[in-house]
Amino acid sequence: MRSETKGKQLWLYLEGELSAQEATTLHKELKSISGHQEVILDFSAVESFDSSIIAVISICVEELAQRNIVLHVENITDAQEEALALMPAKHDNFGLSPEKESILFTLGESTLKKSRDVLLYIRFCARIALETFRIMFMGKRYAKGELTNQSVAIGVNAFPIIALCSVLIGLVLGFQAAAQMTEFGGIEYVANLVGVGMAREFGPLMTAIVLAGRSGSAMAAELGTMQVQEELDALRVMGLDPERYLVVPRMFAIIIMGPGLTLLSILLGIFGGMLIGVFYVDMTALFYAYRTITAVGPNDIWHGVWKSFVFSYLIGSIACYCGMQIQGGASGVGKATTKAVVMSIFMIIFADSIATGLSTVVGGWL
């Protein structure tokens, strides 16, 4: 680009095919102008230009005008003039993001949003209860075969990973217990620790966390995708409540499968501990089993199982709630899935601490 000063005028001679690179140069050049009253862009040697050049002209004509410098073009062809004529001129309020709110406002708003979320969740749970009642006592229907399909997807397919994790947790518990108990000469208590630990805490927790990560996320994503693709609306229009038709069978499936998987998890965890007992601290399998049976009472198993009911209910309802509350397309599905998993794991641990506290204080069958 050649430039020439004629009195108070600055002539810039543009040439060739102008595109983004030349636009960047022109932008820099025009911004740095000072001491002239008039800037003239000469287009006589320009073969073609693209919209980046028009954008630069559009910006700089305004900016230079503020500094009392006039910008105009010369020797432009009709076709080029038409291109400039069709491009809408600059105005100031493009892309201005709305003003930032104060911290107090944001805090208040997010608190309100969270509490609204909790209320909606409670309402959703009430709705599920109502629809369950309708299915059980009023002969209403849910999606045919859905209970079986979901039970297989949630329960049966999750078994291998839960089994593996449980055996490993049993092993770890066994090792830790063995290391501590040898110091007190009470090595046979390894069986007690593993047995009671698995039955009361690790069995239900392990199962619930794997279910939340594996099955809860899948439920949220599936329902969320259905919501995005208007499948849920389609059900409503056909007179089928998605809550009854889709959510209730999923809730049933997870509430049946959760405690079942927990029982298996407890058994496998004890088996893992037994491996340590037999191969690491030289107990016989029979003795280990005897110690376990005397240590783990029906109360312990029951404690694990009823907690597992609660956990399963939480996972199912939170996952379905998040899935159905989804907003805004594909990215919404991702957010809802994350929210479902994080919320259910948090709620599981929260509920667990309450349940354990209750059980310790009240005792008995809790």
Next chain:
Amino acid sequence: METSTYKSKEAVISLKGVDAGYGDTVILSNVNLEIWRGEITALLGGSGSGKSTLLKTIIGLLPPIKGEVRLLGEDIYGMDDLTRASFMKRIGMLFQYGALFGSQSNLDNVALPLREHTNLPEEVVREMVRMKLELVGLKGLENRLPADVSGGQRKRVALARAAILDPEIIFCDEPSAGLDPIVAAGLDDVLRRFQRLFGMSMVIITHELESIKILADRVVMLADGKIQAVGTVDDLSQSDNERVYDFFHRIAPHDDGEDGQGSVLERVSGEWAREQ
């Protein structure tokens, strides 16, 4: 700015003896086609006629089973990855449902190709986005997410994105599908304006006869995996080819019950049983 008048016809797309399809299934056979620079060409055909397959083959998403495909004079399937990536800057594509990125604002969606492919200052990028958005008739929606605007507006944002690098050719997959007639007409108008303003060539897949009459310089009619006819709208509406004639005169394929099923009435009226 390139002007839209060209003295000699130059092919922006040329296909010679192309067979295309998926795996062993041949959907298009022996396609020979040339599309001229600066023209709006409509690709016409019923559902399942191979329109999308042809488009995918042209833009480099589906290698042809046989034959030669040239886009802007280049063999797109013979390029290495880097050449091809920079070549793709010369074409734009408006997808059927917009294909905007849901996590980014409309402004960022349109600015993406500029930010990735050029070193223009942010100020210029924003100005270009503003101009293109206003050209497609959108004001004040740049900070919204695609999910928060209507289907027609989303398509306009997508068109602005397709045109942001001033491509030589734009492909539009059913631009007016799912839009009301007024919005569709508005979009047709924008497409025309773009073509005139930037001298762009356009290939438009559609089955909206109204759009075709307004937009298309030339029409390519596909049916049964073959090109049935190529010509102006007037040429084709007077065509002798049965498939083309039926399409232009909105004649539904007549079901004369030759497959031996007949209607329920025929089955129960006794005549069917007697005929058997």
